Amino acid sequence: METSRRTVIAAAAAGLTAATVGTAHAAGGKKPVRELFGRLADGTKVHRWSLENGGTRLGVLSYGGIVQSLEIPDRHGRYRNVSLGFGDLDSYVASSPYFGALIGRYGNRIGKGQFTLDGKSHQLSVNDGVNSLHGGAKGFDKRVWDVEGFTSGSDVGLVLHHTSIDGEMGYPGTLRAKVTYTLTRHGDWRIDYAATTDRATVVNLTSHVYWNLAGEGSGSIYDHELEIAASRYTPVDSGLIPTGELAKVAGTPFDFRRTKTVGRDIRVAHQQLLYGKGIDHNWVLDKGITARPEHIATLRDPSSGRTLSIATTEPGLQFYSGNFLDGTLVGTGGHVYRQGDALCLETQHFPDSPNHPSFPSTVLRPGQTYRTSTVHSFGT
Numbered sequence: 266m267e268t269s270r271r272t273v274i275a276a277a278a279a280g281l282t283a284a285t286v287g288t289a290h291a292a293g294g295k296k297p298v299r300e301l302f303g304r305l306a307d308g309t310k311v312h313r314w315s316l317e318n319g320g321t322r323l324g325v326l327s328y329g330g331i332v333q334s335l336e337i338p339d340r341h342g343r344y345r346n347v348s349l350g351f352g353d354l355d356s357y358v359a360s361s362p363y364f365g366a367l368i369g370r371y372g373n374r375i376g377k378g379q380f381t382l383d384g385k386s387h388q389l390s391v392n393d394g395v396n397s398l399h400g401g402a403k404g405f406d407k408r409v410w411d412v413e414g415f416t417s418g419s420d421v422g423l424v425l426h427h428t429s430i431d432g433e434m435g436y437p438g439t440l441r442a443k444v445t446y447t448l449t450r451h452g453d454w455r456i457d458y459a460a461t462t463d464r465a466t467v468v469n470l471t472s473h474v475y476w477n478l479a480g481e482g483s484g485s486i487y488d489h490e491l492e493i494a495a496s497r498y499t500p501v502d503s504g505l506i507p508t509g510e511l512a513k514v515a516g517t518p519f520d521f522r523r524t525k526t527v528g529r530d531i532r533v534a535h536q537q538l539l540y541g542k543g544i545d546h547n548w549v550l551d552k553g554i555t556a557r558p559e560h561i562a563t564l565r566d567p568s569s570g571r572t573l574s575i576a577t578t579e580p581g582l583q584f585y586s587g588n589f590l591d592g593t594l595v596g597t598g599g600h601v602y603r604q605g606d607a608l609c610l611e612t613q614h615f616p617d618s619p620n621h622p623s624f625p626s627t628v629l630r631p632g633q634t635y636r637t638s639t640v641h642s643f644g645t
């Protein structure tokens with residue numbers, strides 16, 4: 266049975282694990298601290314913010330809202346950074362596969378980068394073969410966000426703002442995006458996304474953390490155990506665009522309704538796994554869209570005991586098994602990242618929704634506010 270962070274805090278407060286857990290678990294966070302991380306080619310400063318609360322330590326860059334490190338303890342209180350990334354800004358700018366980044370305006374792919382809204386067709390920036398991926402060539406992951414730190418009651422956090430101008434990357438409307446990262450006194454990392462527009466548009470924001478609960482650079486995640494509360498997924502074509510079908514996971518490698526290891530079925534000769542070079546699919550969450558975040562997935566590393574539990578208001582989850590990590594990037598701790606060294610669990614609306622009227626809508630109109638929330642809870 267999973268030990269929640271609350272239990273760990275209680276144990277630490279009682280001095281039971283003081284030697285290894287120390288004071289890091291004391292409830293109530295300190296004000297986030299800002300330091301210079303680097304400069305872009307044009308001289309723009311990029312800052313790194315450090316936050317700590319309830320036993321979780323988070324490092325966030327103003328560039329891309331990137332989670333540059335996320336440290337949590339194992340069952341013995343030993344901290345590791347469980348999120349893939351780089352130690353320097355130049356590496357992020359040069360060739361990051363969205364490590365830790367905020368994704369916008371549209372998480373995942375839009376087929377041929379085209380969609381029609383209110384009778385008007387739009388051509389987006391195409392950056393993944395013929396398709397548009399993660400907002401196009403210069404998405405939210407490559408923008409410098411305005412960031413402010415806050416403390417509120419027992420929470421600490423950051424508010425990140427970015428305004429995307431009308432027509433940017435082909436998207437209609439000026440989109441004002443506000444993302445709040447909160448670390449709670451229990452060490453949960455909560456993301457609240459909000460956006461408004463001055464013209465009808467589409468929007469689908471998410472976070473692209475690459476998880477390895479044994480620690481970044483420690484090897485493959487195929488032994489991680491995963492459970493996803495979804496009976497269906499969206500099969501894709503060879504370009505990873507959904508066909509429109511909501512297929513049953515029963516009897517396929519995509520069935521994670523009961524906990525199994527990530528690697529158990531990853532080499533099954535299933536056409537969908539060939540298209541994705543592994544798992545790179547959207548799960549249709551059984552709970553659907555909810556007003557409040559509801560539990561949808563649990564990830565566990567048996568070696569360290571670390572667990573990640575995800576709750577969201579969103580109807581979909583993109584589970585990507587790090588298939589394109591190919592041994593060409595050296596990560597934060599100095600190790601080479603190879604295929605399957607991490608996985609992403611991106612809460613979202615479904616890929617290519619603007620071209621699938623039967624999928625939950627991603628349209629945002631003037632006067633409406635886009636709001637979604639996702640909570641990551643950690644334990645051992």
Ligand code: GLA
Binds near residue numbers: 373505545
């Ligand atoms: C998403 C996509 C993948 C891949 C990664 C980034 O998860 O679905 O196909 O592009 O981002 O490498």
